[in-house]
Amino acid sequence: MTEALTAERVLEAAEDTLRRFGPGKTTVVDVARALGVSHGSVYRHFPNKAALRDAVAERWLERVNARLWPLTTADGSATERLRSWLEQLSTTKRLMAREDPELFATYHALATDSRDVIRVHLDTLAGMLARIISDGVSQGEFEVEDPHRAARAVLTATTRFHNPAHAAEWEEPGLDADFEEVWALLLLGLASGRR
Amino acid sequence: MTEALTAERVLEAAEDTLRRFGPGKTTVVDVARALGVSHGSVYRHFPNKAALRDAVAERWLERVNARLWPLTTADGSATERLRSWLEQLSTTKRLMAREDPELFATYHALATDSRDVIRVHLDTLAGMLARIISDGVSQGEFEVEDPHRAARAVLTATTRFHNPAHAAEWEEPGLDADFEEVWALLLLGLASGRR
Numbered sequence: 001m002t003e004a005l006t007a008e009r010v011l012e013a014a015e016d017t018l019r020r021f022g023p024g025k026t027t028v029v030d031v032a033r034a035l036g037v038s039h040g041s042v043y044r045h046f047p048n049k050a051a052l053r054d055a056v057a058e059r060w061l062e063r064v065n066a067r068l069w070p071l072t073t074a075d076g077s078a079t080e081r082l083r084s085w086l087e088q089l090s091t092t093k094r095l096m097a098r099e100d101p102e103l104f105a106t107y108h109a110l111a112t113d114s115r116d117v118i119r120v121h122l123d124t125l126a127g128m129l130a131r132i133i134s135d136g137v138s139q140g141e142f143e144v145e146d147p148h149r150a151a152r153a154v155l156t157a158t159t160r161f162h163n164p165a166h167a168a169e170w171e172e173p174g175l176d177a178d179f180e181e182v183w184a185l186l187l188l189g190l191a192s193g194r195r
Numbered sequence: 196m197t198e199a200l201t202a203e204r205v206l207e208a209a210e211d212t213l214r215r216f217g218p219g220k221t222t223v224v225d226v227a228r229a230l231g232v233s234h235g236s237v238y239r240h241f242p243n244k245a246a247l248r249d250a251v252a253e254r255w256l257e258r259v260n261a262r263l264w265p266l267t268t269a270d271g272s273a274t275e276r277l278r279s280w281l282e283q284l285s286t287t288k289r290l291m292a293r294e295d296p297e298l299f300a301t302y303h304a305l306a307t308d309s310r311d312v313i314r315v316h317l318d319t320l321a322g323m324l325a326r327i328i329s330d331g332v333s334q335g336e337f338e339v340e341d342p343h344r345a346a347r348a349v350l351t352a353t354t355r356f357h358n359p360a361h362a363a364e365w366e367e368p369g370l371d372a373d374f375e376e377v378w379a380l381l382l383l384g385l386a387s388g389r390r
Contacts, residue, residue, distance in 0.1 A: 112363070153376035157352035165360040168307070181348035189384030 005037055007045045007055070014056050022102075023109050028052060054117050057110040061121045065128075067092050072128040078136030079187065085132060086154075089125070090161040090179070097167045108164035126151045133190065142190040154186055200232055202240040202250070209251050217297075218304050223247060245309075252306040256316045260323075262287050267323040273331030274382065280327060281349075284320070285356040285374070292362045303359035321346045328385065337385045349381055 013034045017026050028049055032039040046052040071085045097104040111118055129151035136142035144150045160166050161179055169175065208229045212221050223244055227234040241247040266280045292299040306313055324346035331337035339345045355361045356374055364370065 149376050150380060152373065153380040156355055156373050156377050157380065159361075160351055160354045160358075163355075163361075166354075166358075178347065178351050181344050182351050185345060185348040185352065185381060185384040187384075188387040189380040189382075192383040192387040 005035065005041055005045070009035065010042055010045050010052070011055055011059055014052055015059075018056065018106055018110075019103055023053075023106050050114075053110055054114045057107065057114045057117045058120075060107045061111065061117065064089070064092055065121075065124055068125070068128055072131055078132050078139055078141045079191075082129070082132050082136070082154075082190075083183065085128065086158055086161070086183070090158070093162050093164065093167075094170045097164070097170060101167075104164065104167065108167070111164070122155065126155050129154055136190065143192060144190055150190060154190075157182060157186055200230065200236050200240070204230065205237055205240050205247070206250055206254055209247055210254075213251065213301055213305075214298055218248075218301050248305055249309045249312050252302065252309045252312045253315075255302045256306065256312065259284070259287055260316075260319055263320070263323055267326055273327050273334055273336045274386075276327050277324070277331070277349075277385075278378065280323065281353055281356070281378070285353070288357050288359065288362075289365045292359070292365060296362075299359065299362065303362070306359070317350065321350050324349055331385065338387060339385055345385060349385075352377060352381055 010031065014026070014031045017030045017034050021030060028042050028046075029039050031052070032042045035042070042052070046055060067088055068085060071081055071088055074081055111121075126148065130147045133142055133144055133147040133150050133154075137144055137147060142150075158179075160169065161175070161182075205226065209221070209226045212225045212229050216225060223237050223241075224234050226247070227237045230237070237247070241250060262283055263280060266276055266283055269276055291302075306316075321343065325342045328337055328339055328342040328345050328349075332339055332342060337345075353374075355364065356370070356377075
């Protein structure tokens with residue numbers, strides 16, 4: 001008897017197929033062929049190619065989130081947690097891009113086409129940041145009126161260090177210095193009422 | 196008698212040719228043909244294709260700078276000048292992208308290949324910002340140790356609003372709200388010693 005075709009198995013096969021053919025050339029038929037099933041069976045889990053693409057992009061971004069949750073919910077100085085969180089986000093993306101630039105470009109292209117998936121991802125990231133910033137307010141480290149607005153500002157202001165559109169700049173020698181400058185200014189902004 | 200072939204005329208012809216053929220397909224021979232001269236005459240001004248490409252990218256970025264100088268050297272509140280300057284930078288890029296998206300993509304591709312030209316452009320922009328920030332320190336609006344570092348931080352933190360890598364996001368409805376959030380946080384950071 002064949003193994004049941006779960007959405008999870010379809011996603012794994014879709015990732016393998018994308019890795020081999022790239023996003024432009026991967027079809028649902030290719031994915032079905034890799035699984036040894038009819039394309040109708042794939043469509044039972046994902047009603048169309050866009051749904052499958054979104055699910056693959058989402059799964060990829062989930063891997064990024066997974067590394068950030070422990071830092072989000074940790075105890076201790078909010079300033080240090082914020083710093084570690086931002087470094088972790090940038091480092092995770094940078095390592096992914098360095099290890100397999102083609103696959104990274106593929107995922108980036110997928111995600112770019114999945115605006116809703118990106119929006120949810122950015123909301124999740126901003127939610128994590130808001131939690132750290134709120135803790136910082138409770139602990140007297142930050143003075144911020146609206147932690148959610150501040151979280152979005154921090155996320156947008158660090159775009160260059162985590163948005164794949166800037167991957168080509170991530171190996172430039174001045175990157176760490178640029179990060180330090182932005183970090184220093186953001187921290188002053190967050191802590192401004194405390195000085 | 197034919198008009199003398201100046202570097203300026205070569206650049207104009209190069210822009211026209213790029214507009215028609217795109218950056219991948221434009222050759223020095225095409226530019227020479229448009230001018231009715233031999234490609235040797237073009238090479239007398241630009242020793243190779245990369246030099247011509249850099250000069251075209253530079254000229255394009257100069258147009259952006261030209262709109263920013265008046266705001267850089269204006270009198271009055273440094274906070275207001277900083278705000279106008281950042282808005283002008285974003286608006287100029289946004290209008291260019293909206294008016295002729297293909298030409299904008301062409302210039303962006305050219306500039307991406309001209310890392311040195313981009314570096315000089317970013318240094319020029321940071322220099323303008325540093326001047327406004329220094330004025331803000333003298334006028335008691337900002338408290339910043341190193342205006343040049345703060346200027347680079349402001350430029351990097353606003354990447355999403357002026358870097359052509361984000362052009363696809365510039366028509367999104369939340370863009371202005373995102374800018375306001377980043378602006379509020381940066382301003383707090385710059386003024387932090389003043390509160």
